Amino acid sequence: MPEPLRQQIDALAGRGTELFRQLVESVRDYGIFALTPEGTIATWNSGAERIKGYTADEAIGRHFSMFYPAGAVARGWPAEELRRATLDGRFEDEGFRVRKDGSTFWANVVISPILDDHGELIGFSKVTRDLTERRESERLLEESERNQRLLVESVRDHAMFLLDAGGLVRTWNAGCDRVFELSANDVVGKHVGNLYTDSDVARGVPRNELASAAAARVHHADGQRRKGASGAFPAEVTTASLTNREGALTGFVLVVRDLTHHDRVVSLEAESKRVHEFIAMLSHELRNPLAPIRNAVTLLQRVSSEPTLKRSTDIIDRQLTNLTRIVDDLLDVSRITGGSIHIARQQVNIVEVVNASISSTRQLAQSRHHRVSASFTDEPLIVLGDGARLTQVFVSLLTNASKYTLDGGEVVVSARDGDGLATVKVTDNGIGMGDELLRRAFDPLVQGERALARTDGGLGIGLTLVKSIVELHGGTVAAASAGTGHGTTVTVTLPIVQSNGENVSTTGAPGSASVRVLVVDDNVDAAQVVANILELDGHEVSIAHDGPAALEKVRGGFPDLVILDIGLPMMTGHDVARQMRQMPGGADVRIVALSGYGQESDLQQSATAGIDNHFVKPVDAEVLSLYVASIAHQRNAGQT
Known part of the structure; x- marks a missing residue:
């Protein structure tokens, strides 16, 4: 060892006691102090002052039990620590200790006995470390682990x-x-x-x-x-x-x-999509033959007065109406489940809608010898909604009332204004509903037992449609019955709006003016019957059975109106409409779709192609006649 280093070590050794005291005094992270054999504090370092809050003058001479909670002192724990340290040569403990200000902290304590050269106990050394932060971190970690464990277990x-x-x-x-x-x-x-x-x-x-x-x-x-x-x-x-x-x-x-449930849901969604597509195609395919049948019946009713033939055509007409409604119900099932029912809002007098619905179902009521009475408020009940859809609501309710009421029964319809709501009630004295049927009356495909044979068709979705349409108008619908055999009352409420002063529900008589019409349909019978109806109304009609033929006809001069099928060979009706609009004079012609495709997306495609209106087959001949007559009236009046 080099001599200079030896001299330094000897010098430090000579100052050992003083040097050790200074070393202990400089420690601030630990409280280090000495106790007498009885536990009285004899020394005090800066770390003890920082941790416990007492100065040396305040601590030296007092018993170290002053750092312990009252409960620990009462059970003699400070003396027990000294006893164990004496017996074992060292004692370590963790627990709460008390600061000068009365606050507590979590401490790690090590007590060691101090012996003289003869092995006699002359005191104790005590080292205290503040573990509050570490214990809090451990507590938070344990709590986090416990919470995570509980989360995983739950x-x-x-x-x-x-x-x-x-x-x-x-x-x-x-x-x-x-x-x-x-x-x-x-x-x-x-x-x-x-x-x-x-x-x-x-x-x-x-x-x-x-x-x-x-x-x-x-x-x-x-x-x-x-x-x-x-x-x-x-x-x-x-x-x-x-x-x-x-x-x-x-x-x-x-x-x-x-994924069992997930796979099942995916499979059901795919199956539902296929069903919707099938229903849309089926509805289209059914509507195509229904259209010429409907129009042919209309022609027969117009041109023949022979009693037997008239009775036969009336029967065909009634059953065709039922068949058409079934086809519409098929499509509406798809619309309900797909959430694609939409309404065109305008001001509508609900009294006129209900009156029109009564007229539409009068034939069914008369066939069952039902007494239908109506009681309406004198003032208009103006609601904001879709007149056609609201008519569908009340036609369905009145049809249901007739279906489930015996011959000679009674149906009462009322419309009143109450608290800003138009309240319409349809009451019958028919077979009524039990509690279970009342709870499920508005669910799809739910039907009560018929009082008569099932001669009217229907898919059991009438009230489901009613509920969907009424709720789209911000209204409510409810069914009530005193039980089986005691009739049923269905109540519809709709919010009333203030009329803007316009005539919101009347249709002016179009007059007897005529127009030039081009009918485009690949179904020869359908095209011919439409042409015959319009010719009877005095209009000039020509026919084309495909897109190129239609375009060729209009090149020689546009008609006033084009009635256009969508599902044409060679080119679709949408393509025909687009090309017509691009031809000279094509912007002014009125183009109307007459198609078996009737979903909301089909109507949107027609509008995008430049088609003014979209009628779904089979269109009522009277509706078609009135529509064409209105166009003729507007043309003659110079309004288009």
Whole structure:
């Protein structure tokens, strides 16, 4: 050892006692002080002053029990610490201690006996460390771990569990029990491969998925997993690797979701879409033959007065109306389930709508010898809504009332204003409804027992449509009955709006003016019957059976009106309309679609193609006649 260094060490050794005192005094992170054999404080360092709040003058000479809570002092714990330190040569403890200001802190305490050269006890050294922050951190960590554990245990829709680095299952939550239908006793301590199908185990899938998770940190997979003793289920599995600070693999966490319900929902959605598409196509295919039949019946009714023929055509007309309604109901089922029913809002007098509905169902009521009475307020009940859809509501209610009322029964309709609401009631003295049927009356495909044979058709969605349409108008609908055999009352309420002073519900008589019409339809019969009806009304009509032929006809001069089928050969009605609009004079012609396609998307496509109106087959001949007459009236008046 170099001489200068030896001299420095000897000098320090000579000052050892003083140097040690200064060293202890400079420590601020620990309270270090000496006690007499009885526990009286003999020394005090700066760390003790910082931690406990007492100065040396305040602490020296007092018993160290002043740092202990009252309960610990009462049970003699300070003296017990000194006793154990004397017996064992050292005593360490953790617990609450008291500061000068009365606050407590969590302390780690080490007490060691001090012996003289003869081994006699001359006092104790006491080292105190404030662990409050560490204990709070540990408490928060424990609480977080407990909360996470409780969270994982409470999850029931997903299986969440841990594996060790070798793939053995270490934890199992309640979701695991439900998803796998296996208990912790069946799985914990066993390899995760036990949760795979035999074929996947044979192909090494468990090993490969864990290896992928270890390499990429997270691995996603879909596949079959074991369920119960011998079953399996489609699963979505996320496997994440766990590592320590050094990056070494310590295990895996797995989250497993049972896709059985999800796959079923996807399958049902796909099936529902196919059903909707089928219904739309079926409705179109049914409407095409219904249109010429309807118009042919209208022609027969106009030109023949022979009693037997008239009775026959009336029968055909009634049954055709029923068949048309069934086709409309088919399409409305699709619209309801697809949420695609829309309304065109304008001011409508609900009294006139109800009156029109009574007129529309009068023939059915007369065939059953029903007495139909109406009681309306004298003032108009103006609502903001779609007149056609609201008419559909009350026609459906009146039709239902007739269907479920015996011959000679009574139907009463009333419309009143109350608290800003138009309240319409349709009451019959028919077969009524039991409690169970009342609860389900507005559900799709629900029907009561008929009082008569099922001769009217219908799909059991009338009240469902009523509810949907009324709610779209911001209204309510409710059914009430005193029970089977006591009749039924259906109440519709709709919010009333103030009239803007315009005539909102009348249709002026179009007069007897005539127009030139081009009918375009590949169905020869349908085109001919429409032409015949319009010719009887005095209009000049020509016919084309495909798009090119229609375009060729208008090149020689546009007619006033084009009635256009959409499903044409060679080019669609939409294409025909677009090309007509681009031709000289094409911007002024009125183009009307007459098609079996009647969904909202079909109407939107027609509007986009430049078509002014879209009628759905079979259109009522009277409606078509009035529409064409109104165009003629406007043309002659110079309004278009």
